[in-house]
Amino acid sequence: MKIKNCPGCLKPNYSSFCPRCVRVIFNDEKIEPIVNIDPELAARTFAVKETRLSISGVQRKHSVVFREGAVKIVISGGRYILKPIPGGRLEYIDFVPANEHLTMQMAKQVFKLKTAECGMLFSKSGEPYYFTKRFDRDISSGKKLIMEDFAQIAGKTEETGGGDYKYSFSYEKMASLIMEFTTAPKIEIEIFFSLIIFNYLFSNGDAHIKNFSIIEDNVTGGRILSPAYDLLSTGIHIPGESDMALDLFEGDFVTTAFKAGSKYTKEDFIVFAQKIGINNKRFTSIYEQFLDRTDKVYEMTDRSFLRDDIKDIYFKRYLERLERLKY
Ligand SMILES: [Zn+2]
Structure with missing residues (x-):
C-alpha cells in the first residue's frame, strides 16, 4: 500500500x-x-x-x-x-x-x-x-454540545413513522424546521440550500433526515446547522437508487419541468429556492458556484483513493448531473 x-x-x-x-x-x-x-x-x-x-x-x-x-x-x-x-x-x-x-x-x-x-x-x-x-464537543473545554438530527427535531421514529421514516419527509419541510429552530435562519437556509444542490450534483441519494442536524454553536451558544457529514456518491454503489433521498417539495407539488422529464432540473431548484425564502439574486449567486468547478472536481477526484476506473464513473456521474443543473 x-x-x-x-x-x-x-x-x-x-x-x-x-x-x-x-x-x-x-x-x-x-x-x-x-x-x-x-x-x-x-x-x-x-x-x-x-x-x-x-x-x-x-x-x-x-x-x-x-x-x-x-x-x-x-x-x-x-x-x-x-x-x-x-x-x-x-x-x-x-x-x-x-x-x-x-x-x-x-x-x-x-x-x-x-x-x-x-x-x-x-x-x-x-x-x-x-x-x-466528532464535532459534538467543544475542543477546548470538552463540553458536550447540544445536537439533534432532523428525525429528533421532527419527532419521527420508526414507531411513529414506520420502517421508511428517515425518507418520508421533504427538503421543503426540513427548511421550515430550520427557519423555526435555528438562531440565524437566513444564513442557515442558504447553507442548507447549497448542501441540497451539492448532494444532487454528486448523486448522494442517501441524504435522509438523520443525516442533517442542528447543533449548539460553541462560541455563541446559538443554534446552527451542524457541519455536513455522511456525504458520498451513493449512486455508484446502488445504481437504481432514486435521485434524491427525499422529495424536494412538500405534498404532491411538482414543477412543469419535472412533469415533463421526471428529473430535477434548474427550474425545480429555482422554485425550491423561492419556496424556502431565498431571493432571486441570492439564488443565482449560490447556484452558479456549482456550475463552474469542473476542473477542480476532476483534479480532486483524481487525487482520491478510488481505483482509476471508479474515478471515471464518479466523474462521469458528476458531469451528467451538472448537465441537469444547467438547464
Ligand atoms: Zn492533509
Missing part, C-alpha cells in the same frame, strides 16, 4: 498526514495512516433490518480512539468515528470508504461547505477505513 497524497486533505506528495491535518484532525498527535486495527472492526457484518437498500442501512460506525499506533473501539469517550467497508449487496463495495472521503473533501475544498474533519486509514493488509472526527 503506497500513499501518495495526504490521507486527510488529499494534498499531493505526502506519504502520511500533512502538517495541517496532523494539527486539525489529530490535535498534533502523530498518527500513521497505516495502523493496527482492532480485529472486531475487520469483521464485516450485514444489516438486514432496513426496508430499502441504502448505504446507511449497511454501514457500521464505531466510536474509536487512537492509542499507541492502533485504533481501538471504545464504548464512550471516542473522539472519532470509524467506518469500515460495509456489508451487503453494493457495487464496488470496497470503495465505499474512499468515496465518502472524496465526497467530503469535495464539499469542503471545492465547494467550501462546512464539513466534519475526516480522513482515510488502512490496515496492514491494505483494507481501507473512512474516519471522521
Whole structure:
C-alpha cells in the first residue's frame, strides 16, 4: 500500500498526514495512516433490518480512539468515528470508504461547505477505513454540545413513522424546521440550500433526515446547522437508487419541468429556492458556484483513493448531473 497524497486533505506528495491535518484532525498527535486495527472492526457484518437498500442501512460506525499506533473501539469517550467497508449487496463495495472521503473533501475544498474533519486509514493488509472526527464537543473545554438530527427535531421514529421514516419527509419541510429552530435562519437556509444542490450534483441519494442536524454553536451558544457529514456518491454503489433521498417539495407539488422529464432540473431548484425564502439574486449567486468547478472536481477526484476506473464513473456521474443543473 503506497500513499501518495495526504490521507486527510488529499494534498499531493505526502506519504502520511500533512502538517495541517496532523494539527486539525489529530490535535498534533502523530498518527500513521497505516495502523493496527482492532480485529472486531475487520469483521464485516450485514444489516438486514432496513426496508430499502441504502448505504446507511449497511454501514457500521464505531466510536474509536487512537492509542499507541492502533485504533481501538471504545464504548464512550471516542473522539472519532470509524467506518469500515460495509456489508451487503453494493457495487464496488470496497470503495465505499474512499468515496465518502472524496465526497467530503469535495464539499469542503471545492465547494467550501462546512464539513466534519475526516480522513482515510488502512490496515496492514491494505483494507481501507473512512474516519471522521466528532464535532459534538467543544475542543477546548470538552463540553458536550447540544445536537439533534432532523428525525429528533421532527419527532419521527420508526414507531411513529414506520420502517421508511428517515425518507418520508421533504427538503421543503426540513427548511421550515430550520427557519423555526435555528438562531440565524437566513444564513442557515442558504447553507442548507447549497448542501441540497451539492448532494444532487454528486448523486448522494442517501441524504435522509438523520443525516442533517442542528447543533449548539460553541462560541455563541446559538443554534446552527451542524457541519455536513455522511456525504458520498451513493449512486455508484446502488445504481437504481432514486435521485434524491427525499422529495424536494412538500405534498404532491411538482414543477412543469419535472412533469415533463421526471428529473430535477434548474427550474425545480429555482422554485425550491423561492419556496424556502431565498431571493432571486441570492439564488443565482449560490447556484452558479456549482456550475463552474469542473476542473477542480476532476483534479480532486483524481487525487482520491478510488481505483482509476471508479474515478471515471464518479466523474462521469458528476458531469451528467451538472448537465441537469444547467438547464
Ligand atoms: Zn492533509
